[in-house]
Amino acid sequence: MKAFRVRELKSTDAEALLAFEIHNREWFESHIDARDPSFYSLQGVTDHIECFLSDFAIGAWHPFVIEDSSGKIVGRANLKSINSPKGSAEVGYRIDQRACGQGLATLALRHLIQEAQMRWGLTQLVAYVYTENVGSRKVVGRCGFLFEQPSCDEKTGGECRFVLSI
Numbered sequence: 526m527k528a529f530r531v532r533e534l535k536s537t538d539a540e541a542l543l544a545f546e547i548h549n550r551e552w553f554e555s556h557i558d559a560r561d562p563s564f565y566s567l568q569g570v571t572d573h574i575e576c577f578l579s580d581f582a583i584g585a586w587h588p589f590v591i592e593d594s595s596g597k598i599v600g601r602a603n604l605k606s607i608n609s610p611k612g613s614a615e616v617g618y619r620i621d622q623r624a625c626g627q628g629l630a631t632l633a634l635r636h637l638i639q640e641a642q643m644r645w646g647l648t649q650l651v652a653y654v655y656t657e658n659v660g661s662r663k664v665v666g667r668c669g670f671l672f673e674q675p676s677c678d679e680k681t682g683g684e685c686r687f688v689l690s691i
């Protein structure tokens with residue numbers, strides 16, 4: 526694998542993040558829920574970053590980006606809805622279509638697992654993946670997440686729940 530690194534999202538990332546999101550908008554919307562159209566502007570992304578960073582400050586969210594060797598953003602990964610008393614959080618990630626198939630989502634998810642354990646002391650991570658998202662199902666499986674059967678009265682909206690005990 527070429528040199529990539531996972532680092533925390535910064536307030537100065539707005540322009541680079543906007544470029545990444547605009548470039549991959551169709552690609553992401555073919556796999557995951559679409560963002561509000563107002564997100565796709567410098568102001569929209571600046572507000573989005575501010576929101577993530579204030580959630581980070583209160584220990585509810587841990588946002589990361591993946592950079593290539595030239596410093597370009599090629600992916601994102603987040604620990605979401607961190608619930609310290611319960612010891613749990615959700616994971617999310619998205620990779621630039623041109624950078625897929627090189628193990629970047631796996632790298633990012635392994636990073637999230639390590640941060641969840643070492644920094645936040647969490648014991649459980651959850652991933653929601655659409656059934657048809659074969660690539661993402663492979664990523665969670667490779668990182669040890671197990672498919673959790675929904676209970677009879679649970680509405681999943683086409684998403685499967687995968688859980689990792691750490």
Ligand SMILES: CC(C)(COP(=O)(O)OP(=O)(O)OC[C@H]1O[C@@H](n2cnc3c(N)ncnc32)[C@H](O)[C@@H]1OP(=O)(O)O)[C@@H](O)C(=O)NCCC(=O)NCCS
Pocket residue numbers: 552553556557618619620621624625626627628629630631632653654655658659660661663664
């Ligand atoms: C899903 C996604 C994150 C995978 O990123 P990635 O960096 O390509 O993932 P990795 O390279 O770590 O692993 C993907 C694996 O799935 C495989 N794969 C991908 N698409 C596949 C498909 N349609 N059928 C079979 N295998 C597939 C890849 O070959 C790879 O396996 P390999 O390493 O054994 O060759 C990326 O496609 C993406 O960002 N999609 C849009 C957003 C999204 O779906 N996010 C996840 C929401 S749960």
